[in-house]
Amino acid sequence: MISAEVFQTQDEAMTAANDLLKGMGLSEVITPRRIVQKVPLNSIYAEDFGNHGYMMVMPGPQLLAELQEKADEVEARRQEKITALENQLAELRGE
Numbered sequence: 155m156i157s158a159e160v161f162q163t164q165d166e167a168m169t170a171a172n173d174l175l176k177g178m179g180l181s182e183v184i185t186p187r188r189i190v191q192k193v194p195l196n197s198i199y200a201e202d203f204g205n206h207g208y209m210m211v212m213p214g215p216q217l218l219a220e221l222q223e224k225a226d227e228v229e230a231r232r233q234e235k236i237t238a239l240e241n242q243l244a245e246l247r248g249e
Contacts, residue, residue, distance in 0.1 A: 159209070161207060161210065167210050168186045168187070171189050171190050178222075180218075
């Protein structure tokens with residue numbers, strides 16, 4: 155089952171998607187734009203939304219697992235760089 159949410163404006167959808175991805179620790183491996191789509195709506199929704207809305211589609215479990223793996227790899231590389239820089243700094247200080 156796919157989880158989705160419809161917003162009236164693109165800004166609302168992008169903000170919600172950004173908050174969701176940041177909260178899951180995935181903001182460095184996927185952008186909010188990738189999970190937000192502009193969708194045409196039936197005329198019954200025109201009064202509430204207009205002719206279109208912006209739908210945020212939550213990635214499925216398999217994609218979430220792949221994204222989490224990529225995010226973990228990015229974090230591991232970051233930590234390696236930090237450790238290397240800290241070691242260089244210690245050497246320069248003569249520690």
